[in-house]
Amino acid sequence: MSAIHYPGASLKPHRDESLLNGHLWIFSGALQQPPRWVENGGVLDIKSATGKFVARGYYNANTDIAVRILTHDFEEDIDLEFLRRRIHSAVALREVFDPEQTNAYRLINSEGDGLPGLVVDRYADILVAQIHTAGMEQLRPLVIEALMQETGARGILLRNDGQSRRREGLQIEEPTIAAGEVPEQVQVRENGVSFFIDFWQGQKTGFFLDQRDKREALRKYTRGKRVLNCFSYTGGFSVYAALNKPPAQVTSVDISAPAIDAARQIFEMNGLDTSAHQFVVADVFDYLEEAHSQGELFDVVVLDPPAFAKSQGARTQALKAYRRLNMLGMQVLKPGGILLTCSCSGVVGMDDLLGSVSLSAQRLQRSVQLLESYTHGVDHPIHIAMPETAYLKSIFCRVQ
Known part of the structure; x- marks a missing residue:
C-alpha cells in the first residue's frame, strides 16, 4: 500500500x-x-x-x-522514484534517435509522457525545462534531481516564462539555471543538419523541435526549386531545402530581425553561401501581398505560422486568418507547385486546416491534391485517451 x-x-x-x-x-x-x-x-x-x-x-x-x-495505482507514491520511473520511460522512447544524426528532441511531453505540466527539451547534453502547472511547480526540486539522475545532462535551464503559468497562479520567471552549467548557446544535429540553439532567448525552448519530420519530408519537393519559407524563424525548413542536390534557392521571411540573422548564421554553419538566398525581415501577410502584386512565383511555399488561436473564443478569427494566409500562399505558387501549410493552434483541428485550404482553393478556382499529412513526431507522444492535447497539423499539397 x-x-x-x-x-x-x-x-x-x-x-x-x-x-x-x-x-x-x-x-x-x-x-x-x-x-x-x-x-x-x-x-x-x-x-x-x-x-x-x-x-x-x-x-x-x-x-x-x-x-x-x-x-491510477494506489500503491504508487508521488516521490523521487516515481519521477525517475516516468523520466526513465521517456528516455527509453527517445532511443529511436541516432545520436550521430539527431541529438535534439523533446524529452518529456507533459501528459504524453505521464507528467502533466512538464515539458523538457534536450539539446545535446543540455536540458531546457518548462513547468506550466502549480502541481509540477511543487515537485520542482524532485523533478530537477530526477532529470539529472536519469539523463546525465551537463545542465538544466528553466524557461518558466510562458503565460500559461499565470492561469495556474504562478509567477513568470526569468530563465534560470536549475542544475549544472548551461552555456549561452549550443550546437546540435537534426537529421545530420547543424543548428545552434539560443535556449535563453529563443522562442519556446529555442527551437521548433515538433517540425523535425516535416523538415525532412520537405527535402524531396525542393531539389533545384525556388522555395519561399514564411514565418521562417531561424530557417529550419530553409536550410533543409538549401542543402539539397541540386540546391534550392530559398527566400526566408520572418518579422524578427534577430531570427533572420540567426538563419544566416545557420546557413553559414552548414557551409551554404548566403548570397545565393534571400533573408527578409517583414510581416508575412504584407510580404505575400506585395509578392503577388509583383508577379513573384515560387515552386514551393511553406506556411508555418505561430498559433492564431490559443482559446476556443479565438477560433473563428483564427480560421479566417488561416483562409487568408493559404489564399496568399497559393497566389504566389507556380501551377503544380507544392504548398506545405501548418497549424499549431490546439482548437483548430486537421479537418479545419483542410477546410481552410479547400475554401482558399475554391475562391481562387484552383484544384488541390493532398499529398501527405503529419501531426506530432515520435518525441511528442499524445496520450491516446486525450486527443484534445494534440495541437500540430501539417499538410503537403499540390496546387494546380
Whole structure:
C-alpha cells in the first residue's frame, strides 16, 4: 500500500468513467465539493461517489482543470522514484534517435509522457525545462534531481516564462539555471543538419523541435526549386531545402530581425553561401501581398505560422486568418507547385486546416491534391485517451 496518506476528494456519481478510460484531467464541476486542507499544487486521492480509489493527482482551485492525474495505482507514491520511473520511460522512447544524426528532441511531453505540466527539451547534453502547472511547480526540486539522475545532462535551464503559468497562479520567471552549467548557446544535429540553439532567448525552448519530420519530408519537393519559407524563424525548413542536390534557392521571411540573422548564421554553419538566398525581415501577410502584386512565383511555399488561436473564443478569427494566409500562399505558387501549410493552434483541428485550404482553393478556382499529412513526431507522444492535447497539423499539397 501507499506509504503516504494523501487527502481525498470525491467525484459526483458517474463522473469517473473518463478516468477509468485513462484520461488525466478532472474538471472542477466533477468534484462533489472542493477539497479542504489541500494547497494549490498539492497531491490528493480521487475517489468515486461510492468511495472507491480511482486515481492520484495534483489539485488547483484556480483553474477549470481542478486535478491532473499522475497515477491510477494506489500503491504508487508521488516521490523521487516515481519521477525517475516516468523520466526513465521517456528516455527509453527517445532511443529511436541516432545520436550521430539527431541529438535534439523533446524529452518529456507533459501528459504524453505521464507528467502533466512538464515539458523538457534536450539539446545535446543540455536540458531546457518548462513547468506550466502549480502541481509540477511543487515537485520542482524532485523533478530537477530526477532529470539529472536519469539523463546525465551537463545542465538544466528553466524557461518558466510562458503565460500559461499565470492561469495556474504562478509567477513568470526569468530563465534560470536549475542544475549544472548551461552555456549561452549550443550546437546540435537534426537529421545530420547543424543548428545552434539560443535556449535563453529563443522562442519556446529555442527551437521548433515538433517540425523535425516535416523538415525532412520537405527535402524531396525542393531539389533545384525556388522555395519561399514564411514565418521562417531561424530557417529550419530553409536550410533543409538549401542543402539539397541540386540546391534550392530559398527566400526566408520572418518579422524578427534577430531570427533572420540567426538563419544566416545557420546557413553559414552548414557551409551554404548566403548570397545565393534571400533573408527578409517583414510581416508575412504584407510580404505575400506585395509578392503577388509583383508577379513573384515560387515552386514551393511553406506556411508555418505561430498559433492564431490559443482559446476556443479565438477560433473563428483564427480560421479566417488561416483562409487568408493559404489564399496568399497559393497566389504566389507556380501551377503544380507544392504548398506545405501548418497549424499549431490546439482548437483548430486537421479537418479545419483542410477546410481552410479547400475554401482558399475554391475562391481562387484552383484544384488541390493532398499529398501527405503529419501531426506530432515520435518525441511528442499524445496520450491516446486525450486527443484534445494534440495541437500540430501539417499538410503537403499540390496546387494546380
